[in-house]
Amino acid sequence: MSDSQKQILEIKRYPESILRKKSAQVFEVTPKELKLFEDMLLTMYTFGGLGLAAPQVGNSVQIIVADIGEGAIKLINPRVVKSKGEDKLTEGCLSLPDINVEIKRPYEIIVEGLNEKGKRIEIKAKGLLARVIQHEIDHLKGRLIIDYLGLIDKMRLFKLKRRGEPERRAQCGQ
Numbered sequence: 583m584s585d586s587q588k589q590i591l592e593i594k595r596y597p598e599s600i601l602r603k604k605s606a607q608v609f610e611v612t613p614k615e616l617k618l619f620e621d622m623l624l625t626m627y628t629f630g631g632l633g634l635a636a637p638q639v640g641n642s643v644q645i646i647v648a649d650i651g652e653g654a655i656k657l658i659n660p661r662v663v664k665s666k667g668e669d670k671l672t673e674g675c676l677s678l679p680d681i682n683v684e685i686k687r688p689y690e691i692i693v694e695g696l697n698e699k700g701k702r703i704e705i706k707a708k709g710l711l712a713r714v715i716q717h718e719i720d721h722l723k724g725r726l727i728i729d730y731l732g733l734i735d736k737m738r739l740f741k742l743k744r745r746g747e748p749e750r751r752a753q754c755g756q
């Protein structure tokens with residue numbers, strides 16, 4: 583596909599509902615999926631992301647891309663089949679700009695999925711790449727980085743008003 587045919591896609595931002603939906607499996611790789619891969623990669627590079635999942639650009643299908651500077655990875659229906667170790671790192675997300683969350687994840691993974699030719703492949707990843715892939719797979723399940731926050735941090739982050747306070751006071755008889 584020539585560069586002029588590729589499109590920069592609009593990134594869906596929290597709290598758009600598509601980010602919370604479970605993505606559908608892809609059963610056939612057609613020109614539509616191939617174009618989506620190319621558009622997603624262009625979009626990811628344009629906005630400086632290390633990975634991108636299809637729901638983030640408005641497509642509720644199990645497709646992810648990633649590139650941590652070692653070449654583009656394109657995966658359909660990705661699934662972690664093995665994981666090892668543990669690692670903590672602060673993550674950001676193009677769908678939640680200005681929010682960073684420290685997340686504990688396995689350090690090493692084996693991911694299974696289809697490549698853009700529809701062939702079953704297995705990718706061994708560790709460190710940053712493993713993290714990015716796990717982050718993108720989360721997107722396919724409707725999971726976001728804020729889901730890893732504890733309640734207190736979540737309240738702090740969103741400056742939530744403490745709802746339910748009057749009732750609690752009433753209960754105490756104040």
Ligand SMILES: [Zn+2]
Pocket residue numbers: 674675676677717721
């Ligand atoms: Zn993300």
